[in-house]
Amino acid sequence: MSSTLYVCVTCRGNGDISAGEPRPGARLLAAIEHGSAEVGEGVAVIGVECLSNCSRSCSAAVAAPGKWTYVIGNLDPEQHAPDILAFARQHSAHELGLPVWRERPEHIRKNTIARVPPIALKESP
Amino acid sequence: MSSTLYVCVTCRGNGDISAGEPRPGARLLAAIEHGSAEVGEGVAVIGVECLSNCSRSCSAAVAAPGKWTYVIGNLDPEQHAPDILAFARQHSAHELGLPVWRERPEHIRKNTIARVPPIALKESP
Numbered sequence: 001m002s003s004t005l006y007v008c009v010t011c012r013g014n015g016d017i018s019a020g021e022p023r024p025g026a027r028l029l030a031a032i033e034h035g036s037a038e039v040g041e042g043v044a045v046i047g048v049e050c051l052s053n054c055s056r057s058c059s060a061a062v063a064a065p066g067k068w069t070y071v072i073g074n075l076d077p078e079q080h081a082p083d084i085l086a087f088a089r090q091h092s093a094h095e096l097g098l099p100v101w102r103e104r105p106e107h108i109r110k111n112t113i114a115r116v117p118p119i120a121l122k123e124s125p
Numbered sequence: 126m127s128s129t130l131y132v133c134v135t136c137r138g139n140g141d142i143s144a145g146e147p148r149p150g151a152r153l154l155a156a157i158e159h160g161s162a163e164v165g166e167g168v169a170v171i172g173v174e175c176l177s178n179c180s181r182s183c184s185a186a187v188a189a190p191g192k193w194t195y196v197i198g199n200l201d202p203e204q205h206a207p208d209i210l211a212f213a214r215q216h217s218a219h220e221l222g223l224p225v226w227r228e229r230p231e232h233i234r235k236n237t238i239a240r241v242p243p244i245a246l247k248e249s250p
Contacts, residue, residue: 006242052195052240061241069194070177071239114196114239115177116186117131 002042003064003092005084007032009047011057013077024077028058031081043088053113062088067097071113083107127167128189128217130209132157134172136182138202149202153183156206168213178238187213192222196238208232 011025022030029047036045053059056073062084063069070091072084083105090099096118101109136150147155154172161170178184181198187209188194195216197209208230215224221243226234 004244046242048242050240052237059239061239063241063244065244069241071196071241112177114184114186115175116188116194116196116241117171117173119129119188119190 002044003062003067003088003097004044004046005032005088006046006048006051006061006063008049008051008053008057008059010049011051011054011059013058025058027077028060028075028081031077032060032085035081035085043085043092056111056113059113060084062091062097064092064097066118067091067094068118069116070097071115072108072111073113074107074111080107127169128187128192128213128222129169129171130157130161130213131171131173131176131186131188133174133176133178133182133184135174136176136179136184138183150183152202153185153200153206156202157185157210160206160210168210168217181236181238184238185209187216187222189217189222191243192216192219193243194241195222196240197233197236198238199236200232205232 007029009025009029013024017023032045051059051061053073058075059073060075061071075084086105087108091097132154134150134154138149142148157170176184176186178196178198183200184198185200186196200209211230212233216222
């Protein structure tokens with residue numbers, strides 16, 4: 001099943017924000033949506049409010065039923081949209097959401113905040 | 126649906142480990158299983174290898190179908206098993222896995238590493 005990329009739109013990043021300017025999280029979502037439209041289908045992109053990774057923002061998470069969930073941090077809206085999109089596509093293509101480590105973009109390898117196993121939908125016997 | 130508590134058994138915590146001694150992650154799992162047995166059913170406890178939160182270990186995650194997933198860090202095997210178990214029970218009791226903030230144990234509030242929205246099992250129309 002294809003993966004969903006959740007992008008925190010409330011992230012403030014590491015810099016100051018001027019009044020009236022879009023937040024870095026919102027800029028990251030826009031950059032990801034732009035990149036996603038360019039490469040076509042495969043990953044659903046959804047903006048969400050707060051992934052609780054504020055100290056290492058901007059943040060995004062990749063998840064799908066039956067797969068590992070990943071949270072990625074320190075995403076720069078001006079730099080890392082292609083990296084998180086590439087990782088989301090790798091996640092989507094792997095049965096368990098575990099792309100080969102060395103094939104993941106460098107920023108993803110170095111800024112993985114956490115991962116969580118697939119949820120067992122059925123109780124063990 | 127009741128929640129699952131994933132406990133990283135490979136976590137090394139912040140201290141040195143003597144050869145032959147169980148890792149802090151394994152000690153945390155043992156403490157949680159002991160506490161869980163005392164209070165009875167409600168939360169499934171599963172040991173896993175690496176939640177990718179090594180720099181702020183020991184680590185655990187709480188998840189359930191249709192609910193928010195939480196990753197908690199800086200868990201001391203000698204101190205925090207009751208806190209993470211209490212949070213897992215609160216998560217299990219809440220429809221969306223969003224216990225009231227002020228009712229969560231203090232260590233959980235201060236050491237939430239990340240959270241991820243519920244996975245939509247059906248595509249939007």
